[in-house]
Amino acid sequence: MQLSNAVAVLGQFPVLAGADLTVHRGEIVLLQGPNGAGKTSLLRLFAGLLPLARGEGTVLGCDLRTNRESIRKRVGLLGHANGLYADLTVTENVRFWGATVGATSAEVDAAMVRMGLAQRLAKVPVSKLSAGQKRRTALACLVARRAELWLLDEPHAGLDATGRDELDATLREATAVGATIIVASHELERAGALATRLVEVVGGQIREKAGSGGSSASAAIDESA
Amino acid sequence: MFRTARLVAAKDLRIELRSRVVTNQVLPFAAIVMVMFAFALNTDAVVERVAPGLVWLATLFSLLILVQRSFAIETADGATDAMRAAGIDPAGIFLGKALALAAELAVLEIVLLATAVILYRQDLRASGVVLLVSTFLAATIGLALVGTLYGGLAAGVRGRETLLPLLLLPVVAPVLIGATRATEAALGTAGAVVADGWPWLGLLGVFVALFSVGGTLAFGPLIEE
Amino acid sequence: MTDNAVTHQQVIAAAASPAPTVAGTGQRRASASGTPFTRALGIATIIAMAVLLLFGLFLSPADVVQGESVRILYIHVGTVWVAYVAFGMTAISSAAFLWKRTTSLTWDRIAGASAEVGVLFMALTLFAGALWGRLAWGKFWVWDARVTTTAFLFISYIGYLAVRGLGGSHQQRGRRSAVVALLAVLEIPLVHFSVKLWRGLHQDSSVADTTHVKLHDLMLFSLFLALVAFTLLYAWLVIHRQRVMAMQDALDDKGLDYALQQRRREGDL
Numbered sequence: 057m058q059l060s061n062a063v064a065v066l067g068q069f070p071v072l073a074g075a076d077l078t079v080h081r082g083e084i085v086l087l088q089g090p091n092g093a094g095k096t097s098l099l100r101l102f103a104g105l106l107p108l109a110r111g112e113g114t115v116l117g118c119d120l121r122t123n124r125e126s127i128r129k130r131v132g133l134l135g136h137a138n139g140l141y142a143d144l145t146v147t148e149n150v151r152f153w154g155a156t157v158g159a160t161s162a163e164v165d166a167a168m169v170r171m172g173l174a175q176r177l178a179k180v181p182v183s184k185l186s187a188g189q190k191r192r193t194a195l196a197c198l199v200a201r202r203a204e205l206w207l208l209d210e211p212h213a214g215l216d217a218t219g220r221d222e223l224d225a226t227l228r229e230a231t232a233v234g235a236t237i238i239v240a241s242h243e244l245e246r247a248g249a250l251a252t253r254l255v256e257v258v259g260g261q262i263r264e265k266a267g268s269g270g271s272s273a274s275a276a277i278d279e280s281a
Numbered sequence: 282m283f284r285t286a287r288l289v290a291a292k293d294l295r296i297e298l299r300s301r302v303v304t305n306q307v308l309p310f311a312a313i314v315m316v317m318f319a320f321a322l323n324t325d326a327v328v329e330r331v332a333p334g335l336v337w338l339a340t341l342f343s344l345l346i347l348v349q350r351s352f353a354i355e356t357a358d359g360a361t362d363a364m365r366a367a368g369i370d371p372a373g374i375f376l377g378k379a380l381a382l383a384a385e386l387a388v389l390e391i392v393l394l395a396t397a398v399i400l401y402r403q404d405l406r407a408s409g410v411v412l413l414v415s416t417f418l419a420a421t422i423g424l425a426l427v428g429t430l431y432g433g434l435a436a437g438v439r440g441r442e443t444l445l446p447l448l449l450l451p452v453v454a455p456v457l458i459g460a461t462r463a464t465e466a467a468l469g470t471a472g473a474v475v476a477d478g479w480p481w482l483g484l485l486g487v488f489v490a491l492f493s494v495g496g497t498l499a500f501g502p503l504i505e506e
Numbered sequence: 507m508t509d510n511a512v513t514h515q516q517v518i519a520a521a522a523s524p525a526p527t528v529a530g531t532g533q534r535r536a537s538a539s540g541t542p543f544t545r546a547l548g549i550a551t552i553i554a555m556a557v558l559l560l561f562g563l564f565l566s567p568a569d570v571v572q573g574e575s576v577r578i579l580y581i582h583v584g585t586v587w588v589a590y591v592a593f594g595m596t597a598i599s600s601a602a603f604l605w606k607r608t609t610s611l612t613w614d615r616i617a618g619a620s621a622e623v624g625v626l627f628m629a630l631t632l633f634a635g636a637l638w639g640r641l642a643w644g645k646f647w648v649w650d651a652r653v654t655t656t657a658f659l660f661i662s663y664i665g666y667l668a669v670r671g672l673g674g675s676h677q678q679r680g681r682r683s684a685v686v687a688l689l690a691v692l693e694i695p696l697v698h699f700s701v702k703l704w705r706g707l708h709q710d711s712s713v714a715d716t717t718h719v720k721l722h723d724l725m726l727f728s729l730f731l732a733l734v735a736f737t738l739l740y741a742w743l744v745i746h747r748q749r750v751m752a753m754q755d756a757l758d759d760k761g762l763d764y765a766l767q768q769r770r771r772e773g774d775l
Binding site for chain 2: 103104105106107125126127128129131133135136139140141142153155157181
């Protein structure tokens, strides 16, 4: 996927001010940057949710200007909100979101096992869950979708140590079968270890960290840590 | 499209069965409205004469609340966004939510009709049953369709509580007129005969036909960013 | 919100100072929405209105039945004509905006400008109609299908204008309001038909049809004049309003350029 000089606007405010970024298949890209830098907007742009005001962009071969609806089926987005229904149980939520994109019940069950939800929590209404447990549920909904491009906005927020391990393992598995992942996270130690590349978002623009690759990404983390 | 509609409708109805907002809050509201009408209209004769109209007026007021509720579930935790992000067919969402809303409305209308029989001394007669049932069916579907359509537009925007009635009430005027006249004919209010009701049912049919097609086409562009 | 307010101020300041990229033509166009054509149109409108006043108030005779009150009709008929033309224009422009081959924000702005003018004239229509009704029939309002549909149009297009004001990008505004305008095209005939059917079943059908005005030639001419004068006024208002909207949109875009610069500078800190 590729963006060149992408500008996106919320209201009259340019959340993205000419972003250039190229991501290759199988990469795990970590977006970092201060609050309000445009990380979330970048993810929403990739998901085909935010229209491109200026510039060009392609995701999975689809033009973001003309064809952003057709990207959505192949992309999985975990935003700030979890998109869960408070009155339904964990299982019902994962089932619903899985079913809407045609996942089989076996895939749904596997996703729940993957995120450690198959046991005690399965029948609990989402309204009774803690923030971290809700996040796990939302991740399970995402896992059930088998997207080609995963867009994760602060996925580690609220997760405990096991949750994070499960998430990381899930993401590695996904890339192993050809998925591409873009993560926005403030938790550099956790996400940095995972990422193959580190990208800095500042003022709605992209600053590529020099020398991509896992090792240099961790090096960059050491500097900032 | 229909698979999505079924999923969304089942989800909405399940949430309703769990939370019981309609049964515990909207039904009592509609009932008290029926009592208040009697206070305002004072004499028994007047109330008995206008009972069918009051049933449908109370339905319209309740419709506004039901539509708000229907979309509050979606916007509470960003599910509307998640649906768009998942590339779920907007036509399916539209029909599904309209179906669930129609089911809730139907329950409400039965209670209101019972209230009219008890409080406003309306008589159900065998000759009018077919007209009565088809009128309620057509009006319910029509109201659910336009309610969902404009509810989707108003969902997630500033001032949605006030925008919805402004947009919705003018549109449902034909349903109010048609359903009231047909119900009068079916119940024999003020000596109306059943035969008078059929043209009105035709009007409701046209309404349903127009807005089922128009709504299915228009819903997507209305909820898109 | 506060951020927006601040940037808007700065934008206006930035737009006022001649930036090197702004060409001379841009400067001139930004100063007013008038052109020689609209000036001529404006003068023609004023003349037509003056002639209408002359004929409507002095030269045309009072009606045999209705007396002087018939003169209200010149306003009433003129404004209702414009209102319906305006809403028709909104519908057509909305369709043109949604149709891929003709899509352009200009259509969206014409639709919006036309609806605004339509709502204004619809308000005048209802007001003048109520006054006339009081004099001619003894009541401000009758439940006639035409009258009721007009009132519904009025409310529906107020709703349309509310949808236009919801915010979002210009494209989003255009798409959303165009769909709402086309839905109104579905709605209005249904309302008209149902009210007509409703009144048809009652004895006091439409009063409007029973009190026919016997039209004197001069009266007919005055009515025709009213249509011409108000149509000119409509065209003049819509052209100007549409241009002002284009300027507002351009200002938004210019504001975006400015905001983009500001945004890019964030990274330098």
